[in-house]
Amino acid sequence: MSAQPSNKIPVVEVDLNANKKRVHPRFITGFYQNIRVISMYALLALFLILPWIRYNGRQAIWFDVPSQHYYIFGMTFLTQDFYFLAVFALIAAFALFMVTVYAGRVWCGYACPQTIWTHMFQYVEKIVIGDRNKRIKFDKEPMNAKKVFKRFLIYFIWFVFSMITAMTFVSYVSGTEALYQNWQMIGFIPFPDWSTWIWVSIFIFAFSTYVNAGYMREQMCIQICPYGRFQSVMFDKDTLIVSYDYERGEPRGARKKGTHPENLGDCIDCTMCVQVCPTGIDIRDGLQVACIQCAACVDACNEVMDKVGYPRGLIRYTTERQLVEKEPSRVLRPRFFAYLTLLAVLCGGVVYALTDRVPLEIDIRRDRNQLSSLNQQGMIENSYIVKLTNKTQSAHTYKISLEPQEGLSLGVRFNDVPLEAGESFDMPVSIYGDPKVIEFGQTPITLTVTSEDGKYNVSKQNIFTTQGQ
Template structure:
């Protein structure tokens, strides 16, 4: 590969012919931040389904009953607005972070990166560091090789099953996942899961195993669209891990303790390539494969320390700083636009959440008996009132109407008790004397109030006295 131009950070196309990558594990300032971030997120993923709130799993997307619990908030399919808003806010946050700090999501937080890292650690634990793993791949098949491979596959399978079980727990609930057992032949315990849980378990176990054991960087390079978007989102002031070719070139090996005038600071040790989880050479410029994990940065700093050169031959920088030798601009229009959009979006969602009444009422005319006349000559209109208790506690509701004089509500229930999350279709009638209320369509408002006076909801409809 020729040395890159000093006037521009070159952008390289993907090399799809690469063999399996065995990165060397490295340590350093950014790797410690990265590991902290990855293990913290992993910890959250594993622990969150076990947290209880108000006697129930705190985060539970209970798809079969269509109730979605997030601590004190219960969402229903009708609350799609909040779910959609969450994804829109997450997408804009990702765009904003990318404009400012590049692919920090890929390097520090993406599940693909985290699980690939974990699976590679298993290989390192069983076989050894990079050189041993490369050698191991080339070795002929022996009993010891088969045993080591079997051990790796077994641990990977356990990790994939644990991942799938945790993931499905967010939907099926930990209670169903871990406490429903049957036995085969009265001896061997076996999970007593419904078929959809088995199918989900199979899909997520397979996906985790395939992604982390085999797909790895292939997923980032060829399948994930985010890596491809980056060139659109990056600008000259986006933070990127970059090699300082002005300082490093011409690269070349040298005797220890010397610094020949005809050479730059890159001693051609290849450590930056060996530690790269996607197997690229950062010295070739900006590449789609680079997940900005900063492993090359930490490895190169360690080398610089050893040879007595200043750190930062590979560093977090911007194109403006590195190529044009100018100060980076942190406040720029695109970033300001993202901040503005996010502020508005978060404000609207927060207001909607704050304003949300956890009580829903829907009114529809009873198709079977829309309007009729009773024995006393009164007009009777029938309705079905659907009341949904969206709180996480049992509530008792009473129903009333606001309407013109002469109209009254007939219902067979004084009050309606509803369990948390329960819906009920209550048939009711509105009765009116046509001589008092007149002819035509008369507006009626149905009110539902919790007996303790905390919640109120209403819906308008019409009374037809023709």
């Protein structure tokens, strides 16, 4: 397929029924590939290292689902704080939209886990079999002992990578201690003593990693990932895209070294840009959903241009306005301000909510079976369960008090409640009302919980009722 010159960069529709061959990209180096490798493997290292970082004696990032406590460095979140997660997801979505409007699919090419793991798995094939031509030849070879051995070696390394990925993923939820302690020796083989949900999660994550990075690869981007499809909605004429300079390159064609026939453009039709493409497409056809904008074709073509002595940039990062309309790209445009305003509002809201947040939670539940009763001293008694949760990163002792009110007094089983960091406790509390003083019906009450140093205190209202007397 060859694109036609027009006032737009041609957009190639994806053919979902196309029977594509396995892609074996040629590995190259170059300006963008160096940035890409650094960015991808720095993110991978961060993913692997983060669960091992300790903060105040505990795993710094730990989504402890079984106990419904979620720790992010100095902050503890409970299930009822999940609205923070929703806001974080919104911030991430708007940040991605903003980046996409400007830099196109930079996320796909430089940071997406699918891209990183696919790159890693393909690199294993390169190490075991060799570069592109050897891998293509290897696929066509009949089965023999050497081929079986190399295949087995690749599958084994993929399996190890998949297990490491799955265990790291699960360690964000189970905690590293639950995962790496309590291994038993069965003969000479260490065997983990994991609960069922850990086994199931590790199997699911390891299987998904193996299949996605080992087999699905670019098909995930083309057939499944919705983000690639959104791009046509988010892109505008000023979005940065990897594009082939059709005017400069066509008509393409081979030529003798050191010559430039007048009837030919700058593209020498060497197909290097296709050979290095991790999704196996030809960027010369136009803008495509399968293009993850990794810029491997930019580096490859620049290298070719250097060799034949033509200027670099036949394939380059550009915008439709620059390439087709020959005008400078606009940086400040309405979408920028719209996304920036939304992001600023959301980030401001989160910062305010986090700084204003008291790391002490109280929840008052009434005893539904017995709203009120008359005790031996002739006082009306209401019973409550006060749930205290210490959301700080250190141990504290808390006291509970009743806002002074004529005719009402507080009865607690414990004067002081010591709680470890992240610990919760259900404290039974009674409030006594003097029937000679207290009005018949419902009276609002306020309970306050204060830490021993007075630093944290939280109040909550409930009602005292004479109902049933």
